[in-house]
């Protein structure tokens with residue numbers, strides 16, 4: 602039984618992700634101000650990285666290292682310090698240092714320790730760099746995507762803070778902070794702009810999203826929980842206000858909602874449209890940035906998530922670990938397009954992934970989609 606295992610890890614992970622969500626909300630609000638241009642950079646692959654990505658990574662790294670000891674903690678995470686340590690990034694680093702210290706000052710409110718004195722830039726760069734583990738099949742590895750869906754974050758739309766723990770190749774804890782995903786049922790479906798139009802929500806009224814949520818689970822528990830984000834100066838009393846979530850019971854493709862990435866560069870919309878048609882899905886796809894898509898399946902707001910990246914792109918474990926476990930423990934099924942379980946044992950990539958990822962609320966829909974992948978594949982150009 603793994604039910605009572607990882608209690609401390611889960612406890613710390615939920616608190617750390619909660620703090621990170623509030624940090625992100627604050628930075629996202631700041632994006633509306635004139636300091637906007639100082640707050641993000643393009644990485645070598647042209648993808649964006651922001652003050653929030655670095656600050657969350659530093660904060661969570663510091664908390665995990667303080668709690669479990671630097672030498673005992675292996676963290677696999679997305680960001681490095683390459684850009685941030687350049688002389689021309691001095692202003693950016695200053696903002697990161699300030700953001701991290703402000704966030705860590707709040708730690709006692711969340712039942713965690715804060716630094717004895719404010720962290721300096723060297724300590725913060727160290728905390729970010731410490732997350733350079735390559736993971737692998739043995740032992741415990743934390744897996745962190747400090748801001749998943751950075752494009753969504755910059756657009757004032759959906760994004761997530763994702764933290765998972767892998768032990769001997771298996772994801773054992775999954776925590777997903779969704780700062781712009783209110784607790785209210787169906788909010789995502791009702792508030793999504795039409796997918797053909799500009800796929801972004803503007804942050805004209807950031808306050809309306811303050812009631813984000815954190816989803817969390819533990820392997821083998823058969824339970825996934827949702828905790829509302831706490832605001833103001835209140836102390837986090839956790840898990841008293843958390844509630845159980847469960848996948849949707851819909852089995853009829855005509856009634857099912859499927860979600861997928863917003864950007865055509867990240868998935869093949871034409872292929873999934875053909876697949877959806879063949880399976881008998883009738884609703885328009887719900888295009889949402891980030892692992893909020895996994896959260897939507899786990900919460901029962903949508904039934905299917907499909908992603909088919911271009912050939913040659915290798916999916917990274919931090920983009921999936923927390924979300925996959927949440928969907929599974931909430932009663933759903935997640936595999937690659939060949940119907941095989943995702944392999945989190947091979948380092949930072951999901952090696953051997955067959956074509957794409959399919960997450961469903963139940964086995965019946967999942968079987969239909971897998972069956973249809975084979976039928977649709979030959980007629981596609983992938």
Ligand SMILES: Nc1ncnc2c1ncn2[C@@H]1O[C@H](COP(=O)(O)OS(=O)(=O)O)[C@@H](OP(=O)(O)O)[C@H]1O
Pocket residue numbers: 648679746748749750751752753861862863864865866867868889890891892910911914917920
């Ligand atoms: N070319 C390509 N193909 C597939 N996937 C890619 C690609 N490039 C990046 N990524 C990863 O996609 C993560 C964002 O996924 P999303 O589902 O949020 O995409 S989208 O913004 O809705 O289009 C994104 O995560 P973040 O970098 O954390 O935002 C990337 O890890």
Ligand SMILES: [Mg+2]
Pocket residue numbers: 746748749750919920
């Ligand atoms: Mg990501």
Ligand SMILES: [Mg+2]
Pocket residue numbers: 654679746747748749750751
């Ligand atoms: Mg990221």
Ligand SMILES: [Mg+2]
Pocket residue numbers: 648649679751
């Ligand atoms: Mg990124």
